Amino acid sequence: MTNIPLAALVPSGLPTPDPTFADDWATAIATTIELMLVSAGIAILIGVPTAFCVSLLRPNHWLVRTWTFFAFVTLAMPLILLAAAWEATAGKFGWLVTTMTGGNLGWVGWIHGMHGVALVSLATVWATRRISPVAIQQAALDFSPSQSWWRIKLPIAMPWIVASAVGVMVLASTEMSVADLHSVRTVADQFYLFYSVDPNTTSVLVSTLVPMVVGGIPTLLWFWLQRRRWQVASDWNPEPIDVPPQTKDVASRGTRVAASFAVAFCTLLLVLPLAGLIVQTGHSVEVVDGVRQATFRWQASLRAIAEAPKLFGEEIVWTIQLALFSILLSLPLAMGLARLARSSRVAGLVIDIAGTMLFLIPGPVIGMTIAAFFRLHIPGLDWLATHTLVPTLVAVGVRSVLVAYAILRNAYDGIDDATWQAGQMDGSVTWRWWHLELPLLRRGLGVAALAVAIVSAGDVPAAMPVLPPGVTTTGTRLFGLLHSGARYQEASLAMVHTGMVVVLCGVILVLRLHLRRSSKSLD
Secondary structure (H helix, E strand, C coil): CCCCCHHHHCCCCCCCCCHHHHHHHHHHHHHHHHHHHHHHHHHHHHHHHHHHHHHCCCCCCHHHHHHHHHHHHHHHCCHHHHHHHHHHHHCCCCCCCCCCCCCCHHHHHHHHHHHHHHHHHHHHHHHHCCCCHHHHHHHHHHCCHHHHHHHHHHHHCHHHHHHHHHHHHHHHHHCCHHHHHCCCCCHHHHHHHHHCCCCCHHHHHHHHHHHHHHHHHHHHHHHHHCHHHHHHHCCCCCCCCCCCHHHHHHHHHHHHHHHHHHHHHHHHHHHHHHHHHHHHHCEEEEEECCEEEEEECHHHHHHHHHHHHHHCHHHHHHHHHHHHHHHHHHHHHHHHHHHHHHHCHHHHHHHHHHHHHHHCCCHHHHHHHHHHHCCCCCCCHHHHHHHCCHHHHHHHHHHHHHHHHHHHHHHHHCCCHHHHHHHCCCCCHHHHHHHHHHHHCHHHHHHHHHHHHHHHHHCHHHHHHHCCCCCCCHHHHHHHHHHHCCHHHHHHHHHHHHHHHHHHHHHHHHHHHHHHHHHHHHC
16 A cells, blocks of 8 residues: 555645644643552552551640641642752652652652642541541440541541542642653643743643543542531531540550651651751762762751852742732632632532632643733733733732632631621621621631742742743742752752741641630630
């Protein structure tokens, strides 16, 4: 059979189809799905046992509080920062001798998975401790604490676990900074590399629809099917539960084992990667007589960390400004949406679905869409794009508003129906908001504001296309340093950014404890 050229089959005037175009996107979709499964698998396999060990300890145990703080810090760390920490620890330039050399999908999945461990374990502990006391008391009569957790609590809390696992998968499919660092061509990374300057319809649709189909549809279906279990898991009573003496004895015998595993999980979650950053700041390799010798000097480490604020002062200032302006922009909008959702069930359903779909759009697509809008021939847009942070605030504000909305939506749902209905009969909307809603939402507003600061400061994929000339945040600078191979500078900047995240998470926990004590004193 005679081979006919492809161009001869195409009518005159039409572009010749590129056979590699579909193959490239098919490969990117397959890689994205594989990365999602690997990341979610690691998060579940480590996160659920972590939650089990933590649940065996007393809620006020110091290990539980330490683990909670570590998990919140890990969850608040941007993925590019977590990638820098694990690269300094066990990557191809890390100080540990490992077989994980970076540059492959498994290593990228490990970084996403360890970030997901914090989310899955926190969601599991939260859900299993908010099960109806009646169910816990009945389970304590027939099962040991371990059996009760695996056979009763875990199935009831399964919607929360699935929701957190889907969140890990969605983040793996939409975040491109870690994938681009290791040349793992996911859908988001392929769009960023090849179509960010000149996007076409196919690239936008594929980059947007893949995470929506893979992450959004299963999430909505699962929540619809498991709606009753959500209500059971939310029936929480903080009063202590009477446990039979024999159950207490069994629980006390398992406390030491659970504590040991909790310490191990805390080490793996945050201590080990932070130790890698510290070692990397003072790590040096010298060749003496043809032999490579690696050394660590505390003096060099302390000097690099101390010089980092001065060396990256401009990046730190821009990051703080971006976080503060994001709070001022995102918090009022999120609060208005949360109040509307609390007032109307239909509006709440529409906002929830639209917010979920919007959250699933990859960061590079959001950033390039905002950048294309500010390139329109409208007076003033070009000046805003080159002389202000307005485009950047809009780009990072998409996810910041959604995160703040989720927190404030939960805070509004915490207002009981009797109080809400009684408030609707008194005064105007402004009066009710100031005298009734605002005092009850203090904790939620504080947490939402700090969450917006963390999200906006670390949203590298959405911020990079819209940053004005001469402006660099700590996240985008860290992204560049990781590509250039500046090891000690990268580690010192990562330490500075980690310190900022730790301070914000510490403020959140202190605020939470202060408001809890204030509410108890009022009671």
